[in-house]
Amino acid sequence: MATAKQDPNLLIYSAPEVTRYYAALDYLTPCERLLFETYLRRGMAILDLGVGGGRTAPFLASLAGRYVGADYAPEMIAACRKKFPQLEFETANAADLSRFASSGFDAVVMAFNALDYAVPDECRLRALQEIHRVLKPEGILIFSSHNPRSIFVRPSWNPKRVRDLAERIAGGDSVLHRPVLWSLAGARVSIAVFQAVARSLTRAVRRLPTRAFWRGQGYLTDPAHGGLKTHVAVPERVANELEGFCFRLLHVLGDDYPRVSRRYVTDWYYYAFSKTQATGEK
Ligand SMILES: C[S@@+](CC[C@H](N)C(=O)[O-])C[C@H]1O[C@@H](n2cnc3c(N)ncnc32)[C@H](O)[C@@H]1O
Numbered sequence: 001m002a003t004a005k006q007d008p009n010l011l012i013y014s015a016p017e018v019t020r021y022y023a024a025l026d027y028l029t030p031c032e033r034l035l036f037e038t039y040l041r042r043g044m045a046i047l048d049l050g051v052g053g054g055r056t057a058p059f060l061a062s063l064a065g066r067y068v069g070a071d072y073a074p075e076m077i078a079a080c081r082k083k084f085p086q087l088e089f090e091t092a093n094a095a096d097l098s099r100f101a102s103s104g105f106d107a108v109v110m111a112f113n114a115l116d117y118a119v120p121d122e123c124r125l126r127a128l129q130e131i132h133r134v135l136k137p138e139g140i141l142i143f144s145s146h147n148p149r150s151i152f153v154r155p156s157w158n159p160k161r162v163r164d165l166a167e168r169i170a171g172g173d174s175v176l177h178r179p180v181l182w183s184l185a186g187a188r189v190s191i192a193v194f195q196a197v198a199r200s201l202t203r204a205v206r207r208l209p210t211r212a213f214w215r216g217q218g219y220l221t222d223p224a225h226g227g228l229k230t231h232v233a234v235p236e237r238v239a240n241e242l243e244g245f246c247f248r249l250l251h252v253l254g255d256d257y258p259r260v261s262r263r264y265v266t267d268w269y270y271y272a273f274s275k276t277q278a279t280g281e282k
Contacts (some may be wrong), residue, residue, distance in 0.1 A: 095122075
């Protein structure tokens, strides 16, 4: 098992503020909901690997005949056990699932890019081998992975907050309501566009000089939580790598679903694969 000293990502994920951050999350994205509802069936044995603070646990456990959440950070597992004392959680590195029997799970889920943080390459490849081993024949693997070519950031703002502010300033019925709303909306959209341009420039400066951008696969530093070493790969590379481990691609979907995913915009992609052979030994 990697120690926090050997794996800087583990050190970050073990920090109390990072554990608290993940333990406070309690939603599914539309992309996850669609893939879970499409490929997971009631009564399945599901392994939620890199479970973090248990964001996906309630949904997956409500569906599963057997649910196990696993993470290599003991602090994350402690947070999950506190939040969901009725569910099963184990401390386990994705690269060593020896505590789980072969062909024991119908599905493995690695949400929010957990596989990308299994570094170095050897750890990610070993994890894929282990996932293949613990899956039943035709078992389902759903995970997401960062897109190295995402350099454009879409402008985003919250229209409800603008409407609420306009109502507070001008009142709902006043003649001033519309002019105030339009002025606020115009200002907010301009700020959002400016922010998006600034973030896109920062990303382009960071990513364009990297091998990962041009090759379509490699490592980048994810600025989240102070800087995580992150494996990144374009969908073609992900499909090739997983094929090498006897997985068949079923579905690729941008995390920005229901928006149309764009090669240079979509931050990360979700994948559904199915296991094609009885053993993943290479
Ligand atoms: C970005 S968080 C995602 C948490 C959760 N899946 C979610 O969707 O909210 C990544 C998680 O993967 C875990 N992780 C990273 N590398 C791992 C490994 N090699 N084995 C098991 N867990 C790992 C981290 O501890 C962290 O909790």
